[in-house]
Amino acid sequence: MALSHKAKRRWAILILVIGLPIYMILASVLATTVLGWLGRPSILLELAIYVGLGVLWVFPLKRVFMGVGQAAPDEDGDR
Numbered sequence: 001m002a003l004s005h006k007a008k009r010r011w012a013i014l015i016l017v018i019g020l021p022i023y024m025i026l027a028s029v030l031a032t033t034v035l036g037w038l039g040r041p042s043i044l045l046e047l048a049i050y051v052g053l054g055v056l057w058v059f060p061l062k063r064v065f066m067g068v069g070q071a072a073p074d075e076d077g078d079r
Helices: 005-038 043-056 059-065
Strands: none
Touching: 005 043, 005 059
């Protein structure tokens, strides 16, 4: 089932305002805990882990964010 443009916009706002901060906290706690168990790795490996976690959330949610910044297809261009 495809989401309407209005529903996509609402989901995108909800994800960015509520979901992303929760993900950031959970990813940070998880990475800190795992890195604490394994010992501190080199700074480049630690940076790669945090950058990877920072980009990882985008892939499952890509369909929600595609076209959200565009005008709705059924609009004439007037907002």
